[in-house]
Amino acid sequence: MDFVTIDFETATSERDSPCEIGLTYVKNKEIVGTESWLIKPKSYPYFNPFNISIHGIRPEDVANQPEFHELWSEIKSKLENQLVIAHNASFDFSVLRKTLTTYDLPFPNLNYACSYIFSKKVWTGLASYDLKTLCWYNNINLNHHRAAADSRACAELTLKAFELTNTNSVHEFQEKLKISIGELFEGGYRPAESKGSSTKKDLAIIAGDPAKRKHESIFYGNSVVFTGTLTSMSRAQAQQLIADIGGINAPSVTKTTNFLVVGQQDYKVVGEDGMSSKQEKAVKLIEQGSFLEVISEKEFLCNI
Structure with a gap:
């Protein structure tokens, strides 16, 4: 080798x-x-x-x-x-x-x-x-x-x-x-x-715990997407929290996305502006009038 x-x-x-x-x-x-x-x-x-x-x-x-x-x-x-x-x-x-x-x-x-x-x-x-x-x-x-x-x-x-x-x-x-x-x-x-792992995880199958529903949460009933690396927990753990709250996990940013949670980015991937492709798309949708909010990991933690 x-x-x-x-x-x-x-x-x-x-x-x-x-x-x-x-x-x-x-x-x-x-x-x-x-x-x-x-x-x-x-x-x-x-x-x-x-x-x-x-x-x-x-x-x-x-x-x-x-x-x-x-x-x-x-x-x-x-x-x-x-x-x-x-x-x-x-x-x-x-x-x-x-x-x-x-x-x-x-x-x-x-x-x-x-x-x-x-x-x-x-x-x-x-x-x-x-x-x-x-x-x-x-x-x-x-x-x-x-x-x-x-x-x-x-x-x-x-x-x-x-x-x-x-x-x-x-x-x-x-x-x-x-x-x-x-x-x-x-x-x-x-x-x-x-090889052998090309299929993306189906986020829709993440089951939430009904006992942990939070109707008052900003994420309840809303579509949430994550980008970058979270420092407080793994993305899978964060997605489970969203499911427990009663939110909807989504793999990509679309016109129906309500929140994009932004973690730390790798500059070699995102370039000099520090924005991932998901964040760039979110910015464009916001400029076009979409009801979509980009929040930091700290803001995410404050609302779970």
Whole structure:
């Protein structure tokens, strides 16, 4: 099980604005090295303040660094024909694909997987599966949001997952962790996905306790949607509370939604504005006159 882990940091919300890349190399289930490169992004000298607040990389840090296309031949040689793993691979590989497209560079040939996806199969029942939470749970040191540190933490987490599942080959990897390996190739890609759990949970089957009905609650008889990670409880626990109160759990924001409860968001997923797709849709519906209220986790807790 040799593999490489990858992590990107970006200068803006645009996926083709990498300002740092980190790679960690694993041979025979041992970490043998970590490298990182600062990159002058195409947006230089502009960096979004939100992104700076996350990773701390500033325009002056990359002023004398090469652009991505100048580094690519070196980096490509380390990724070509490898199994590459990223935590939230949909982000990191969209950065890679969009940046290669911007510089008119062909895609490399490689297989890839997402540690965010397979971590859900290994450590079931956690409230969150972001890298920081998983590293804390597994006693892995992490200097979060710098590419070298994040790629190394991803490698350590992956090795831990392989150890716990007794995974010793790529074939076992897919079978034991119930995931499909993604592929990047010249001209296109196939995403890494979860297997055997593609059907979404039917929230309508969550039965409430009639003894816990709260007719006076703002949630009683109303449709409630959750987005982001709650810090006080798991989403499943929150949805059970809504069912007990007499509310209606819904998976997505529609014109019939009454409340959207917003937890903590992962900036790599939601972008610089900090809003998930559910929250963005809610804002648009409110602007169009829908009776829909966006509330924080604190407001949610005050009304249960």
